[in-house]
Amino acid sequence: MTETSKGVQAIRWQGGVLQLLDQRLLPVDERWIDCRTAVETAAAIHDMVVRGAPAIGIAAAFGLVLAARRDPAAFDAAEAVLAASRPTAVNLHWALKRMRGVWTGDLARLEAEAVAIFDEDLAQNLTMARFGAELIAPGSRVLTHCNTGALATGGHGTALGVIRTAWAQGRIAEVYNTETRPWLQGARLTAWELMREGIPGQLIADGAAAHLMSTIRIDWVIVGADRIAANGDTANKIGTHMLAVVARHYGAKFMVVAPSGTFDLSLASGDLIPIEERTAKELTEFKGAQIAPAGMRAFNPVFDVTPASLIDAIVCERGVATPPTTAALKALLG
Template identity: 60%
Template sequence: MTYTASFHAIEWHNQQLHLLDQRHLPHQHQTLSYNSAAAVADAIRAMVVRGAPAIGIAAAYGYALDALAGRDLQHAYRVLAESRPTAVNLFWALERMAALSSQDPHVLVAEARQIHAEDIQANLAMGQFGAALISEGSAVYTHCNTGALATGGHGTALGVIRSAYQDGRLQQVYAGETRPWLQGARLTAWELMQDKIPVKLVCDGAAAQLFRQGGISWVIVGADRIAANGDTANKIGTYSLAVLARQHGIKVMVAAPTTTFDLTLSSGADIPIEQRPADEVTHLNGQPIAPAGCDAINPSFDVTPAGMIDAIVTEKGLILEPSRETVAMLFAR
């Protein structure tokens, strides 16, 4: 299977990294170019590029960019590592680059490109494993953006959805809007419409009513970090959906590459949760939507306990009824 998506969010050519600026989608399609690790770190922090796998790929290219310029690679590592705290793929990619113990830019560019290519192949494998769990004629609900914009191509949760649709299993996709950055409204709806996959946008607060009406078979989401026991950190609002899904007899699927697992953490309680600026909640596109001086909380992620997840889909296969034992079994293969 070679199907991915009809666009590219991350590209490397002319010795530069090119990123589709996701802050302005779907109304503006602007590609920005980068030639240093510091600039790539700023792009990650500012949400030009987002999604755990895509952040890891961008960081690998950022590291290689400083090698091309003859800069200090230890400094490049530190700058990139400080850009986002929760997405473990970022640290995995940087460790893999640093482990080459090379200053040779050709070696490092080749490795970054390999990381990018491997992610696409992992997504395609995940897509097939996850699609096999979906019954013909199903409707599914997804949260945030987990597609080609968030990965090297195809996607994790959205990759499962793409594969299931291609296999004739999916009838309808519901996409939650995903406050406060509206990744579901701006990005997921756009991705699915680009590929002519039927999608309906849902206000986050309307999910319970939709689930109550019936007809949804799976909630399918991605992950930014998965602990050794299967507890999963994902975009804020995922835990709420898992609680609602359990109440209404809907299954929950997490799709993530094995690089998203952090086996050094025993449970989700140990996963660091990024706290982003309050003005992302009190403002929308720079315009205030709350009273002046109103304070807000803005955790970027929450943790869904393993016991509320029916399946974790990876490129190496399925983890059904995730637990410390079933996670360990996958990694022992």
């Protein structure tokens, strides 16, 4: 498998074992866990050991390999367990469907397909990064949300991959990244990747975005996606829709960066995208400590849907749709 730049990698396939960098522990502790079964892989996906739509798809593909190695007859059951681990990210289901398409009982063929999904994701990210960087004028300031870098993909990243490449080309003056409650992927992961590569960045609270854009010119808000409907409506980390509204108000452009496997053309609009809701404890507790009154209920959707009308450009490895209309996306994806 192709190595990523700077050694930032969240997934390894070695000796028939799926190794995942436990992203719940970053940036304090870099610890890897081993998955030897599909059930362990599904648990790692659900429990946020590995996260980011492309990375989830890659992990699920290897989870099927692990299942078939132990018992070829368990393929169907393993597929169901993995599919249930995260409902919103379409890359997961895309990867499982692709793996089923090659499954004939040939374990070597199945493993080769999982490796291909891994390698292709990195190649797609590098291509998307070039397309996206071309949209950014030199000297721009950008804002990104959640983590969309090498940690969330097979390497380089989607939205953060565009930022990496644009920085290397001298197009970006500064990056702002949100903390991304409640899992703090921006504070823990994006900040870690930016600092690791020497890209100048500043962390902001999620609620500071409007004040930031009202006082400092932000040229682009650049985000990833977990599912994109046929009309360009985009599901991404909770808070993305709010950023798009604020960006439109203050004149910042809004870019979504995602591989073609993220598109779900079977859904006419974002209203049909299932939105995952997680336990209230993610909001009422922090690292096991109670931060809200005991018994307080919480509404905890982990994704929201940004309407295509608020998106200036959607970038995938096949090109750019600007603006992302149904016709434009259909032409882009063929």
